[in-house]
Amino acid sequence: MAQTQIQAAREGTVTDAMKRVAERENREPEFVREQVAEGQAVIPANVNHDALDPMIIGREFATKVNANIGNSETTSDLEEELRKLHTAVHYGADTVMDLGTGSDLDEIRETHVDHSPVPIGTVPLYEAVKRAGGPEELTTELLLEVIEKQAEQGVDYMTIHAGILAEHLSLTDGRKTGIVSRGGSIMASWMVSHGEQNPLFQVYDEICEIFAEHDVTFSLGDSLRPGSLADACDEAQYAELDTLGELTRRAWKYNVQVMVEGPGHVPMHKVAENVERQQEVCDGAPFYVLGPLVTDIAPGYDHITSAIGAAMAAEAGAAMLCYVTPKEHLGLPDEEDVRDGLAAYRIAAHSGDVANERPGARDWDDALSEARYNFEWREQFGLALDPDRARDYHDQTLPEDNYKEARFCSMCGVEFCSMRIDRDARESRRGSRSGQSPEGSDQPREGGEMNRLESTTDLEASPAAEVNRPPVGTHDSDALSAVGDDSQSVEQAGDD
Numbered sequence: 190m191a192q193t194q195i196q197a198a199r200e201g202t203v204t205d206a207m208k209r210v211a212e213r214e215n216r217e218p219e220f221v222r223e224q225v226a227e228g229q230a231v232i233p234a235n236v237n238h239d240a241l242d243p244m245i246i247g248r249e250f251a252t253k254v255n256a257n258i259g260n261s262e263t264t265s266d267l268e269e270e271l272r273k274l275h276t277a278v279h280y281g282a283d284t285v286m287d288l289g290t291g292s293d294l295d296e297i298r299e300t301h302v303d304h305s306p307v308p309i310g311t312v313p314l315y316e317a318v319k320r321a322g323g324p325e326e327l328t329t330e331l332l333l334e335v336i337e338k339q340a341e342q343g344v345d346y347m348t349i350h351a352g353i354l355a356e357h358l359s360l361t362d363g364r365k366t367g368i369v370s371r372g373g374s375i376m377a378s379w380m381v382s383h384g385e386q387n388p389l390f391q392v393y394d395e396i397c398e399i400f401a402e403h404d405v406t407f408s409l410g411d412s413l414r415p416g417s418l419a420d421a422c423d424e425a426q427y428a429e430l431d432t433l434g435e436l437t438r439r440a441w442k443y444n445v446q447v448m449v450e451g452p453g454h455v456p457m458h459k460v461a462e463n464v465e466r467q468q469e470v471c472d473g474a475p476f477y478v479l480g481p482l483v484t485d486i487a488p489g490y491d492h493i494t495s496a497i498g499a500a501m502a503a504e505a506g507a508a509m510l511c512y513v514t515p516k517e518h519l520g521l522p523d524e525e526d527v528r529d530g531l532a533a534y535r536i537a538a539h540s541g542d543v544a545n546e547r548p549g550a551r552d553w554d555d556a557l558s559e560a561r562y563n564f565e566w567r568e569q570f571g572l573a574l575d576p577d578r579a580r581d582y583h584d585q586t587l588p589e590d591n592y593k594e595a596r597f598c599s600m601c602g603v604e605f606c607s608m609r610i611d612r613d614a615r616e617s618r619r620g621s622r623s624g625q626s627p628e629g630s631d632q633p634r635e636g637g638e639m640n641r642l643e644s645t646t647d648l649e650a651s652p653a654a655e656v657n658r659p660p661v662g663t664h665d666s667d668a669l670s671a672v673g674d675d676s677q678s679v680e681q682a683g684d685d
């Protein structure tokens with residue numbers, strides 16, 4: 190049996206994956222080992238996932254972002270699914286969950302694992318239901334068979350809905366939106382129709398043995414997460430959380446890594462409470478949250494309603510954020526939705542890292558601010574979270590190349606560009622102190638127009654060139670090109 194990351198860490202071994210993670214996070218390998226050994230962080234790295242560039246998920250490290258992809262019964266195409274993987278990695282997903290429920294699931298999953306430099310997560314229950322022909326037909330044998338097969342295929346982490354128990358179901362009776370987790374509703378339906386306990390709970394020890402053999406990480410599903418603000422932090426949610434705490438400790442006994450999934454829909458004033466409670470109940474196992482959405486009123490904008498909650502959760506200690514796209518509650522996201530969702534969530538994750546003073550996080554902000562104040566437009570675009578969008582928006586009104594040297598943009602215009610006015614005033618103050626006119630000229634300045642297309646003069650040397658963007662925690666360019674190179678047919682089909 191292969192050694193899992195947590196087993197190696199507990200025995201004092203710093204694995205190659207831990208060394209790579211330490212390099213990416215700018216931390217000491219020994220610190221990484223300690224965090225993994227104590228279950229405070231996970232390195233989802235199935236021993237069969239050869240293309241993986243190892244990463245770490247834990248509250249002491251850069252906050253990570255997951256993107257969900259996958260086909261549905263109405264859309265199923267291998268090239269389309271590879272293109273979605275490429276898009277997700279290109280826009281900065283740290284992990285990708287394949288939630289496919291359509292056809293060719295095996296082929297698509299194997300292709301994802303073969304091509305992906307980031308960990309791949311799945312919900313094996315979906316495939317089991319599809320193969321069984323419906324939730325009521327599920328058997329424990331089939332569940333274990335699907336889980337084992339996906340582990341052999343190289344899936345790095347799996348959502349297992351083992352925490353919802355028969356005794357929890359009545360606690361949802363008074364809810365406004367019932368059970369909104371797909372896996373949770375399937376398990377509840379099975380328990381009601383069979384009059385038995387959750388089968389995933391019943392075979393949990395066998396699942397642990399499979400996970401230990403392939404080093405698959407648990408992502409313990411929150412089947413009873415609230416689907417509306419009205420249901421947030423209710424008895425059902427917290428009863429399941431208590432079970433997830435017990436399951437965390439049981440998995441650790443098998444030397445299996447664990448992270449725990451969280452809500453959902455939570456008002457702002459209760460976001461931190463959710464994170465703190467999970468950390469306490471689950472002994473610090475990494476918290477992987479979906480949003481949470483902080484209001485229910487904005488279908489079409491739920492990447493924003495949820496990114497607000499995600500940023501707060503990141504500050505409070507959530508380790509990974511599952512993105513939400515503008516199509517949430519409305520339909521299957523397309524590539525533009527994936528881009529918008531990932532941008533929103535990388536902002537949330539980075540904001541949390543800045544608030545928590547993660548090593549190197551603020552350097553990125555400072556470099557961009559320097560470039561902005563120095564009117565280094567190309568540098569500013571290059572440093573932007575989404576460089577293509579920043580450049581496109583600028584060029585919509587000032588497309589000509591010479592405007593990349595301008596000391597203003599179309600937002601305020603040349604006369605009212607506050608940064609240009611302030612820079613001029615600063616330079617004047619410096620000039621008067623040294624007996625020189627601004628920027629060393631012997632001639633006085635003649636008003637706003639004179640600055641229209643001047644080259645910029647740095648007040649101080651920009652640190653931008655020294656910033657390795659993104660500063661911590663995301664993929665390197667080699668990893669990105671691994672997806673691009675291997676999916677040429679996808680790119681020819683229209684990807685960027």
Ligand code: SF4
Binds near residue numbers: 596600603605606607
């Ligand atoms: S014009 Fe306004 S928005 Fe544009 S660079 Fe100047 S201060 Fe910034």
